[in-house]
Amino acid sequence: MIRILLQRLLELIPTALVIVAASFALVRLAPGSPFSSEKEIPPEVRQKLEAKYGFDKPLPEQFIRYLGNLLRGDLGLSTKYPQRTVNEIIANGFPVTLSLAAIALLWSLLVGITAGIIGAIRQNTIWDHVAMTAALVGISVPSFVLGPLLVLTVSLRLHLLPPAGWGDWQHVVLPGLTLGTIYAASIARLTRGGMLEV
Template sequence: MLRAILQRLLQGVLVLFVLFTVTFFLVKKLPYGPFQQEKAIPDHIRAKVEAYYGLDQPTSVQYFKRLGNYLHGDTGLSLRLEGQPVSAIIAQAFPTSLQLGLAAMVVSLGVGIPLGTLAAAKKNSMIDFGAMGLAMIGICLPAFVIGPILAEIFGRGLQLLPAIGWEPADPRSWILPAITLGLATAAYLSRLTRAGMLDTLSQDFVRTAKAKGVPGTTILLRHCLRGGLIPAVAYVGPAFAGLISGSVVIESIFQIPGLGQHFIKAIETGDEPVILASVMLFGTLIILANFLTDLVSVWLNPRLRTR
């Protein structure tokens, strides 16, 4: 078990190194530089600014210098925000994206798993067809459609919830963005939970329990739920990282000051340090989420411990 954990950690380090390398050279291939859009800057001043940030050096020198800085925990200075440290930008914006991702994950788990479990318990009934129909609608409707509709109905129309803005201390401002972001993940979770529960319900021990007169609810919740959640758990880890990194549209719709807006602005202006740091942060989150998912899967399925 310990050997497998060490192998996964080494794989994660290798993936981060490849991600860093690919992102660095892709950013260098952008057709514009961080200061080319500043029309009013004379050429000699631009040359001094590029020399200050080390952008006048060969690409290979910049790469190894940037890699060494990352190994020492230095993410550099933003080229767009007047030399503000990238670590400070992330420290300011990322907690909001993380809070939004956690709220959306609560919505996904609270809707997807009960819906999938209910659909499996009522297989081939109207409840099953209705639940999976709702799940398909959640998969097909994109966030930029659901978000404005919810904001218009519950925010501007009924005035029950804030339509825009984000207050960390006011949970009411979390509801509409979290629902918009979490519905698609809830739809996938419901389908995965249904498939896992149906597979578990077809096992011999379930038929034995039914023959002994064990109530159906007890069989479903006590004997089948743990094994039936294995496919859903394998999806939860990457999905959570995806919710945090994929909240750019939601942040734009509801005017949420998260990391996504900084990332988009960095791409528009060629702000290499912010792009690189954001990609590395999101990549680290996905690797950690996959790692934790593997550990939970081993806990749910003891047979994996012997592999």
């Protein structure tokens, strides 16, 4: 088992290198530059910016520098926010992502496992049909449709949760439910199928 795990980890290295090289090539060989905008930048300012970010070096040297920084976990300075690093921007958004993921996970497990168990225990009854129809609808409706529908019903009609904003736990609930519903539907179908096979 350990040998297979080590073999898989060793196979991961060339795959990761190909992905990193391909993403580097796509970004660097695309027309324009990060400093292209509506405003025309004077050539001397552009040269200073390219020197600051290392874009004035040859591509192989840029790639080696990029790979070294990536291995150290240094994602560099943001071109949009020059006073901040990419690591700071990611760290700033990580708690929000984590809270949304936690709510989505809890919702999907709670609803999915419950609906799957009910569907399996009450097979071919109205409960089973309702649970599996809801699961089918949950899988079929994309999150960009479900989100506004939840805002419309839960926030604007029922006034249970705020429709927008951030900072309070109530603002996390609707986005978390939207993200978790699709997974809850899949988990419900898997749980029901697994229980019926036993």
